[in-house]
Amino acid sequence: MATLKLYGEPGWGSVIIEAQLAWYDMPFDLEPVGDLFSDPEARSRLERINPLGQVPTMVLPDGSVMTESAAMTFWLAEQTGSTDLVPEPGSALRARFLRWLIFITSNIYPTYTYADLPSRFVPQEDARDGFAAAVGDYAKRLYGQLAEEASAPWFFADRFSALDIYICTLTHWRPGRRWFRENTPGLTAIMQATKALPKLAPVWNRNFPDS
Numbered sequence: 001m002a003t004l005k006l007y008g009e010p011g012w013g014s015v016i017i018e019a020q021l022a023w024y025d026m027p028f029d030l031e032p033v034g035d036l037f038s039d040p041e042a043r044s045r046l047e048r049i050n051p052l053g054q055v056p057t058m059v060l061p062d063g064s065v066m067t068e069s070a071a072m073t074f075w076l077a078e079q080t081g082s083t084d085l086v087p088e089p090g091s092a093l094r095a096r097f098l099r100w101l102i103f104i105t106s107n108i109y110p111t112y113t114y115a116d117l118p119s120r121f122v123p124q125e126d127a128r129d130g131f132a133a134a135v136g137d138y139a140k141r142l143y144g145q146l147a148e149e150a151s152a153p154w155f156f157a158d159r160f161s162a163l164d165i166y167i168c169t170l171t172h173w174r175p176g177r178r179w180f181r182e183n184t185p186g187l188t189a190i191m192q193a194t195k196a197l198p199k200l201a202p203v204w205n206r207n208f209p210d211s
């Protein structure tokens with residue numbers, strides 16, 4: 001059986017899945033994709049596998065392609081039979097887990113898609129900065145809502161989950177570590193607690209060596 005392959009790039013969204021694979025001790029090959037924004041070759045190579053040209057992208061041992069980090073989060077939990085990162089159906093936290101995982105991936109994550117390279121969505125050059133700023137403000141509002149729901153030391157108080165891995169990743173991105181520290185200290189605390197987990201430390205260090 002082939003080994004699972006994860007397409008990614010240090011510090012990009014693939015770290016969300018790399019951390020989960022490490023948590024589960026699942027063997028995988030990491031395939032660096034290069035800079036999808038500045039290298040057209042890198043983008044067209046990945047688009048042959050994932051037409052959206054996004055990471056994380058996985059090729060499963062049976063050769064099928066999986067995209068979407070939320071789908072991967074559930075698939076990995078099912079494959080391993082573990083409830084470590086995904087509260088099991090029927091459990092008290094299941095509904096909140098579903099809500100906030102999908103909130104992150106369907107509301108927050110797209111703000112990066114739109115503002116990372118506004119030229120893809122805004123034809124008028126002089127309107128791009130304003131668009132990116134508006135998307136950034138919207139993201140801040142979303143992070144405020146997420147922070148209001150967060151407990152300590154984990155999003156679900158004493159219950160670590162994949163949401164903490166997402167939050168640890170996102171708080172390394174825009175609007176920046178300082179903004180999160182000053183405006184959503186609860187999310188920063190989750191990031192610090194998640195980075196301190198010995199099992200995941202090598203993943204964070206490899207992906208965010210400067211932080």
Ligand SMILES: N[C@@H](CCC(=O)N[C@@H](CS)C(=O)NCC(=O)O)C(=O)O
Pocket residue numbers: 012013014036052053054055056067068069070105109112113116
């Ligand atoms: N919905 C996807 C979003 C993935 C995503 O946007 N990844 C970013 C990297 S953090 C990406 O590959 N961006 C390239 C692009 O948007 O063209 C998921 O949850 O996996």
